[in-house]
Amino acid sequence: MKTQTKEEIFTEAVIAHRNIIYKVCYMYAPQGMIEDYYQEVLCNLWQNFDQFDGRSKRSTWIYRVALYTCISFIRRKRPASISLAFDLSSEEDAELREQIEELHSVISRLGHIDRALIMLWLEGYSYEEMAEVTGLTLSNVSVKLMRAKNKIKEMFNA
Numbered sequence: 001m002k003t004q005t006k007e008e009i010f011t012e013a014v015i016a017h018r019n020i021i022y023k024v025c026y027m028y029a030p031q032g033m034i035e036d037y038y039q040e041v042l043c044n045l046w047q048n049f050d051q052f053d054g055r056s057k058r059s060t061w062i063y064r065v066a067l068y069t070c071i072s073f074i075r076r077k078r079p080a081s082i083s084l085a086f087d088l089s090s091e092e093d094a095e096l097r098e099q100i101e102e103l104h105s106v107i108s109r110l111g112h113i114d115r116a117l118i119m120l121w122l123e124g125y126s127y128e129e130m131a132e133v134t135g136l137t138l139s140n141v142s143v144k145l146m147r148a149k150n151k152i153k154e155m156f157n158a
Contacts, residue, residue, distance in 0.1 A: 010049050118149070
């Protein structure tokens with residue numbers, strides 16, 4: 001049985017978790033820059049691949065690298081706004097499109113950590129996994145997530 005090379009293991013990991021990477025990039029990248037963010041994440045994953053120590057799930061580690069890469073990229077590039085990247089067809093309900101755009105707009109106005117927590121929550125991550133990805137304590141995740149949800153409710157009702 002042949003042992004896999006680092007490149008093969010990396011390629012398999014990226015293929016298996018590409019949706020996680022794209023979701024993070026989608027949420028943070030301005031429209032038209034998702035691929036740039038994705039490439040930046042892949043570079044950081046490759047550069048740090050040897051640092052994955054197996055204490056967490058690989059998907060959690062990849063999510064964390066993607067999240068912090070996107071946040072760093074934003075700080076360097078400072079885009080004017082974060083645009084909605086959904087491409088709903090003209091047949092889609094206009095009201096649904098409007099609601100999605102409004103939700104994305106509201107979420108994009110949250111701080112980086114609040115936005116990350118909301119994304120993780122929407123993806124069904126446990127509080128423990130959210131703490132691992134963000135580096136927050138479990139109780140801090142709980143408090144910050146509750147506050148982020150309340151901010152979203154307030155922005156929708158404003």
